[in-house]
Every structure is written in C-alpha cells, then in structure tokens.
Amino acid sequence: MPHPDTWMEVRPEGLYCAPGDFYVDPIRPVPRAIITHAHSDHARPGHSAVLASPETMALMDVRMGDGRAGVSQQILQYGEQIGLSGVDIWLEPAGHVLGSAQVAMTWRGSRVVVSGDYKRQRDPTCRPFEPIPCDVFVTEATFALPVFLHPPAEEEVAKLLASVALFPERSHVVGAYALGKTQRVIKLLRLAGWDRPIYLHGANANLCAAYQRMGIDLGELLPATVAAKDKLAGAIVFAPPSAVVDRWARRLADPVVCYASGWMRVRQRAKTKGVELPLVISDHSDWAELNQTLDDVGAPEVWVTHGREEALIHEAAKRGIKGRALRLLGYEEDEGEAQAGAEA
Numbered sequence: 001m002p003h004p005d006t007w008m009e010v011r012p013e014g015l016y017c018a019p020g021d022f023y024v025d026p027i028r029p030v031p032r033a034i035i036t037h038a039h040s041d042h043a044r045p046g047h048s049a050v051l052a053s054p055e056t057m058a059l060m061d062v063r064m065g066d067g068r069a070g071v072s073q074q075i076l077q078y079g080e081q082i083g084l085s086g087v088d089i090w091l092e093p094a095g096h097v098l099g100s101a102q103v104a105m106t107w108r109g110s111r112v113v114v115s116g117d118y119k120r121q122r123d124p125t126c127r128p129f130e131p132i133p134c135d136v137f138v139t140e141a142t143f144a145l146p147v148f149l150h151p152p153a154e155e156e157v158a159k160l161l162a163s164v165a166l167f168p169e170r171s172h173v174v175g176a177y178a179l180g181k182t183q184r185v186i187k188l189l190r191l192a193g194w195d196r197p198i199y200l201h202g203a204n205a206n207l208c209a210a211y212q213r214m215g216i217d218l219g220e221l222l223p224a225t226v227a228a229k230d231k232l233a234g235a236i237v238f239a240p241p242s243a244v245v246d247r248w249a250r251r252l253a254d255p256v257v258c259y260a261s262g263w264m265r266v267r268q269r270a271k272t273k274g275v276e277l278p279l280v281i282s283d284h285s286d287w288a289e290l291n292q293t294l295d296d297v298g299a300p301e302v303w304v305t306h307g308r309e310e311a312l313i314h315e316a317a318k319r320g321i322k323g324r325a326l327r328l329l330g331y332e333e334d335e336g337e338a339q340a341g342a343e344a
C-alpha cells in the first residue's frame, strides 16, 4: 500500500493529488479543483473544472457570481462516489457550514481524508461531521490550544436573549461572519423562541436568502438599512464583524455590540474591538473537538494545514499519532475576520 506522502503533495497552489491530477481547496486557479466549502479562503474563483457539493456550488454562485467558480462544474452528493484516474473520491459532511464536506480519497488501498474546516458541535443549519477511518487525516488547527473550549452555542444565544430582555430599548447588533455563522445564530435564536423579525446588514442578506432557498428556515428577515431607527430599538441585527465597530452600527438605537466568534474566548480581543457582549460561538472545532476527532478517525498519521499545529501535533504524539505540519498558505487563521471587509 503506497504511503499517502507518495501520492499527495504540497504545491504552491495547495494540496495536490498526483494520480488524480487535482487539488483540494487550491489558493490559485488550477485545471481541476475539489472544494470543501464556500468560505472565500477555500473557494476561489477561476478554476477550469470544479467539483463540490450542490450546496457549496450554489453558495459559490452567490458569493462569486454565477459560474465563476469554474468553467466546468460538477456536483457530488454526500456519499456518492466517483473515480478520477484510479482515485476513488467521495464527500462526507464536515458540520462546518451548509454544504461543507470532507474529501475522502482512496488510491491503491491507501486513504486520505481532507476535512477542510469542521466542527463537532451540533449545528441546526448543516449535517453533522462524519468520522471516516483513514491512513492520513488532514485537519486545520485554528483553535488548537487547550484554552480554546467553545461552550454550547445554545448557552451563548441564551446570553444574547437575556441581554435583549434586560435592555429592551436598545438594539443588539451581532457581528457574525456572513456565511455560516450568521445563519446558525439566527436559527438558534428561532429554536430558542425568538419569533420577531431579525434585521440584516446588506452583506449578510444574500447568503441568508440562499440558505432559505435551500430549505433552512430562518424566519422573517428584514433589511436593517431601510428600517426606521426606532423599529430597531429592542431588535436583533446581524452585520459583518467589520461593520459592528464602525459608523454603520452607530446609526442603530443605542446599540449593544455583540460579536459571535471562537476568538471571544480571549477577553482582550473582545475589549480591543469594543465588544460589549462577546459570544463564544465558532464553526471551527475547539481543542477538545480536534482531539476527539483524531481519536474517532483512528488515523495513524495527521497532517495539519494551518493554525496552532505544534500544540496539536504534540498532543497527538502522546497517543502515538504521527504529526506533520503542512504549513499551507492562504487560509485565514480566523473565521473570516480578515475577509469580512471584503464581503461587506
């Protein structure tokens, strides 16, 4: 059985499968790309041929414009298998955002799973992560330090609702990444019984509409731009993280600035951003989830794409798992913090 490092390569464009002649989440346009999910650091425009889940393809159309992800586009349902020059390929849910997928590849009996971004916490807007046994598991390590433990998102949403009850005359503006986080927090608010209209900054609206078209019911959503200021008193408003700290948010009625991010675990980050109500909600795995996942997939070897790879590799080694840092460039070390401006 060939070792995965004989057939998977790190190239400047990204992670490359040599026998199949394709890349996974390349950072530059390539002849053939498989895309794990529609976040802009993983899904870039201009490939010749692109393969992704139907939801990821639809979300790429919304983000980039119709057809810009690739000249030829192929969708693959979860669990459906295809062969490319002797490499068997299929997608399994990653639990990160709607349509997010792990890419499983088997060549001559040797299996690599590229997880993209993933989490293990329940998310009512996407299918849960499925562990796939493999020889090499490729993971990110954004929150790979013991300090990063994300509380249940439901508890954080309860904090938000408690604040709304406490300050009924103020508007609560929630900074949340436009793809995934916004829809997840809205859905959690609905499940917690918040049935009033929720207001959206323009940057968060298109992707919410796309989620609704794909069957994720988010309830009544209204644009925050045209709503009269007095209507926003007592309302919950979603905006990109970059907008909650600038002039845009100040137009709202005495806003309580909230920010939903795994980084809110770090008090200093919340403070410097002027966040009054930090919500520790992440679509990435925390330290416990990362380690649990390594145990669940049972791979003898883990390759870490980016993040705090040293801590994770060190911890994995204690359980006999061999680690390798790929140091792939071009992925955000954050949940879209840097991209928020571009998406706004």
Ligand SMILES: [Zn+2]
Residues within 6 Å of the ligand: 037, 039, 096, 117
């Ligand atoms: Zn992502």
Ligand SMILES: [Zn+2]
Residues within 6 Å of the ligand: 039, 041, 042, 117, 331, 332
């Ligand atoms: Zn990412």
